[in-house]
Amino acid sequence: MTVRSIEDLLRETRLFADLAPRHLETIAGCAVTAGFEQGAHVFREGGAADTFYVIRSGTVALETHVPGRGPVRLVTLHEGDVLGWSWLFPPFRWHLDALALEPVRAVAFDGVCLRRKSEEDHDLGYELMRRFAEVIVSRLQATRLQLLDVYRHDG
Amino acid sequence: MAEPARASPFLPEPYRVVRRHRETADTWTLELEPATGGKAFSFAPGQFTMVYAFGAGEVPISLSGDPARPERLVHTVRIAGATTRAICTLDRGGALGIRGPYGTAWPVDRAAGGDLVLAAGGIGLAPLRPALYAALARREGLGRVVLLYGGRSPDQLLYGQELERWREAGVDVHVTVDRAGRGWRGPVGVVTTLIERAGFDPERTTALVCGPEVMMRFAAAGFVRAGVGAERVFLSMERNMKCALGQCGRCQLGPVFVCGDGPVFRYSEIEPLLAVPEL
Amino acid sequence: MKVLDPRGLEALLEALVERGYRLIGPTVADGAIVYEEIRSAADLPAGWTDEQEAGTYRLRRRDDDALFGYAVGPQSWKRVLHPPSVTLFRARRDGEGALELVDGAEEPEPLAFVGVRSCDLHAIARLDRVLLGGRYVDAAYEARRGRVFVVAVNCGVAASTCFCVSMETGPRATSGYDVALTELLEDGSRRYLAEAGTERGEELLAGLPGSEATAGEVEAGEQVVERTAASMGRQLDTEGLPELLAASRDHPRWDEVADRCLTCGNCTMVCPTCFCTTVEDVTDLTGSEAERRQVWDSCFTLDFSYLHGGGVRTSPRGRYRHWLTHKLGTWHDQFGSSGCVGCGRCIAWCPVGIDITEEAAALREAPQ
Numbered sequence: 001m002t003v004r005s006i007e008d009l010l011r012e013t014r015l016f017a018d019l020a021p022r023h024l025e026t027i028a029g030c031a032v033t034a035g036f037e038q039g040a041h042v043f044r045e046g047g048a049a050d051t052f053y054v055i056r057s058g059t060v061a062l063e064t065h066v067p068g069r070g071p072v073r074l075v076t077l078h079e080g081d082v083l084g085w086s087w088l089f090p091p092f093r094w095h096l097d098a099l100a101l102e103p104v105r106a107v108a109f110d111g112v113c114l115r116r117k118s119e120e121d122h123d124l125g126y127e128l129m130r131r132f133a134e135v136i137v138s139r140l141q142a143t144r145l146q147l148l149d150v151y152r153h154d155g
Numbered sequence: 156m157a158e159p160a161r162a163s164p165f166l167p168e169p170y171r172v173v174r175r176h177r178e179t180a181d182t183w184t185l186e187l188e189p190a191t192g193g194k195a196f197s198f199a200p201g202q203f204t205m206v207y208a209f210g211a212g213e214v215p216i217s218l219s220g221d222p223a224r225p226e227r228l229v230h231t232v233r234i235a236g237a238t239t240r241a242i243c244t245l246d247r248g249g250a251l252g253i254r255g256p257y258g259t260a261w262p263v264d265r266a267a268g269g270d271l272v273l274a275a276g277g278i279g280l281a282p283l284r285p286a287l288y289a290a291l292a293r294r295e296g297l298g299r300v301v302l303l304y305g306g307r308s309p310d311q312l313l314y315g316q317e318l319e320r321w322r323e324a325g326v327d328v329h330v331t332v333d334r335a336g337r338g339w340r341g342p343v344g345v346v347t348t349l350i351e352r353a354g355f356d357p358e359r360t361t362a363l364v365c366g367p368e369v370m371m372r373f374a375a376a377g378f379v380r381a382g383v384g385a386e387r388v389f390l391s392m393e394r395n396m397k398c399a400l401g402q403c404g405r406c407q408l409g410p411v412f413v414c415g416d417g418p419v420f421r422y423s424e425i426e427p428l429l430a431v432p433e434l
Numbered sequence: 435m436k437v438l439d440p441r442g443l444e445a446l447l448e449a450l451v452e453r454g455y456r457l458i459g460p461t462v463a464d465g466a467i468v469y470e471e472i473r474s475a476a477d478l479p480a481g482w483t484d485e486q487e488a489g490t491y492r493l494r495r496r497d498d499d500a501l502f503g504y505a506v507g508p509q510s511w512k513r514v515l516h517p518p519s520v521t522l523f524r525a526r527r528d529g530e531g532a533l534e535l536v537d538g539a540e541e542p543e544p545l546a547f548v549g550v551r552s553c554d555l556h557a558i559a560r561l562d563r564v565l566l567g568g569r570y571v572d573a574a575y576e577a578r579r580g581r582v583f584v585v586a587v588n589c590g591v592a593a594s595t596c597f598c599v600s601m602e603t604g605p606r607a608t609s610g611y612d613v614a615l616t617e618l619l620e621d622g623s624r625r626y627l628a629e630a631g632t633e634r635g636e637e638l639l640a641g642l643p644g645s646e647a648t649a650g651e652v653e654a655g656e657q658v659v660e661r662t663a664a665s666m667g668r669q670l671d672t673e674g675l676p677e678l679l680a681a682s683r684d685h686p687r688w689d690e691v692a693d694r695c696l697t698c699g700n701c702t703m704v705c706p707t708c709f710c711t712t713v714e715d716v717t718d719l720t721g722s723e724a725e726r727r728q729v730w731d732s733c734f735t736l737d738f739s740y741l742h743g744g745g746v747r748t749s750p751r752g753r754y755r756h757w758l759t760h761k762l763g764t765w766h767d768q769f770g771s772s773g774c775v776g777c778g779r780c781i782a783w784c785p786v787g788i789d790i791t792e793e794a795a796a797l798r799e800a801p802q
Contacts, residue, residue, distance in 0.1 A: 059333075059342070061343065070337075072335075073334075073335040073339070073343050074343065075343050075344040076342045076343045076344055077342075077353065078342065078352055080351075080352065101340060141373075142344060142345050142347060142348050145345045145347060145369070145370070145373050146326075146333050146344065146345050148369055149274065149307070149333065150276065150277070150309065150366070150367040150369045150370045151277035151278075151305075151306060151307035151311065151333065151366075151367060151370075153181065153233070153235070159578060160539065160573060160577055161571060161573040161577075162537075162573060163522065163523070163538075163539055163573045163574065164571065164572070164573065165522040165523060165569045165726075166522070166523050166535060166536075167523075167535055167729070168535070168538050169532070169534070171532075178765075190532065190533065207525075207726070209527050209533060209717075209724055210525070210527075210715055210721065210724035211715060212713075212715050212718035213713065213715075213726070226473070235742065246531075248530075248531060249531050249535035250531055250532055251533070252525070252533060284697075331658055334587055347486075347796075356605040367742075376764075384442065393741065394739070394741060394746065394748075395739050395740050395741050397711065397712055397713050398711070398713075398728075399566050400568070400569070400570040400572075401564075401569065401570065401768075402564060402565055402568070402570070402572060402709065402711070403710060403711045403712070403731075404709060404710030404711070404733065404760075405710065405712075405731075405738055405739065407479045407756075407760065407764070408678075409680075409764060410763075410764040410767035410768060411767075412768070415568075415569060432600055432684050432752075433746060433747045433748070433749060433751075433752030433756075434683070434746075434747075434754075434756075
């Protein structure tokens, strides 16, 4: 895959759709395509969080292992969703498992590379942070609604 | 001399249970026919009846069957108290009192020429099902027909096999659960997350939302965020009801009576009322 | 207009009894003037008046024997028209589980309401709008309502809690009566101006002993009403009130009144337009017969807004706000008029003296 083709893929994502071309080029320089078989783990809890993904197709489940309950599936992520934000802040470790529930194609971003480039170019850093903040806010709101357990039956 | 006295609007008609089907641990679907023979009444999707269980009480239950097949009334009922327990534990042949139909309807006809998206949370799928039947009966007049359905867990989902039949009939069916059980291979997460991915044209979409009030507030806001005009998003509200006639006063939500001005409301009209605690 | 002397008034009541009406009118009982069955004019509260203030109601003797020299007591005509307990239907279940459902309504008897004040005439009209004028008709209320003969009284006394002038509901009776009386008191004598409001009222008056009212007597009657109108105890500014209330849901006054309100619901019981009800299901011991009854309820009860395991309105603040906003505000959206007729009962019978006119005025003030 050439870098140019990665740029095209990035432009198709909700995350980077309206990013300035020079930033897109920079980010594309830190990105490659990736694929995962059904049943493969994209990452595991505790592993080094140096990569994040944008899912192009397929479903990924975020899970954690609870003694006595086994793997508990918290949420599933789908086409267009960003997967992984532990690369942003120390200790740069994954805090959940990510499991491919079916064959997954994704764009994988080198977090170390992007952290370095963000330090060098704060405009780029701001654009990345702003977009990730939006993703995190959206996930938080959904998680809060999940926490409300609105379908729970009392008595 | 005096005219014959008007019939009491409080007096139910006796109906018999002709079929009952367990949907989940605490939810049953009952099919009812008039006890004295004849057809049940016709109704519009979104309307409800008041269901009387002998000696126990009377509760508002949305009609859940096909409006084009009014010979039988269909009700999906979840056990939430003494009356619903009495209703759900009736055997086939058991009798209930029914009066209705009451309330405003889902505007399925107004969706013609565009996409129709239904967002159902939990038992909220039951009052939406008649709208889906109505939409399938007018399929050519509609663009995409989408069902977004969220439940607490896989064992609490309703109408399992029917979901598949709807897919085959050309409905985009997306189902998610808040918490996955073992063996669940589908999406996990709240139903509002399905809105972004649902693939409808927001400018031509009519959205019908039904479920717990919190879920409806988030989902309606989600549709508006996705570009659907608030005047094209509809909710089905619920409040305490004893009469369904606008005379017991209990179902008031600010200036409106849920039993008569609703239960289906346009989101643009109801949104300011939803935002006020204890209204 | 006719003038009746005391004997003529007695004859009016006798004529109603002769026509088969059961008389319901004011009488003294348990330290208050209540509306109960009366037999004749002798049962009326001759020489009594009431002293009312926020949280206070007392009877006091007058120094004359006026029959209508007081305002309103704790009861209103809704107790008769929209009774505290009504059987809606009876259900019978046989051995095979078949259900028989029978209307519980009984043939209503003809009643004559004696001494209906203008505020209460308007209150009856409000109930008519709710129970007869909507999409569904309360058939039992309709039947009861259709058998009532109304003898109204123009008020000669305003209590300090009265504000019918503000609500444009009195003190002169203008509609909704068969006969309207005005008590003229002069030099220890009593006379009654009697005006018909319907054909059957006309017909009743025609058969009574009395004379045609002189211009002076008619003028005296006007002055009675004018004096009463000028002595209203309170006033309520209704200008823009529904919009104001809709915009005041977060007004700090609600917290202030919530500190005082006991949520006892007295106001809803004595209010002549409060119509909210609940239902009760009663089964006999054999379990084969059941009855469903409609009974008075109040928006102040915790159960009133019960939904899915809890109430929607549970705080006193929420419940008081609902009651007042409905009465003075959303009633307009629902029924095209105010729900309040200015009778002042809620002010007198509130154990802590919450005053609806004071609350309405306070809500007009900009929050700090």
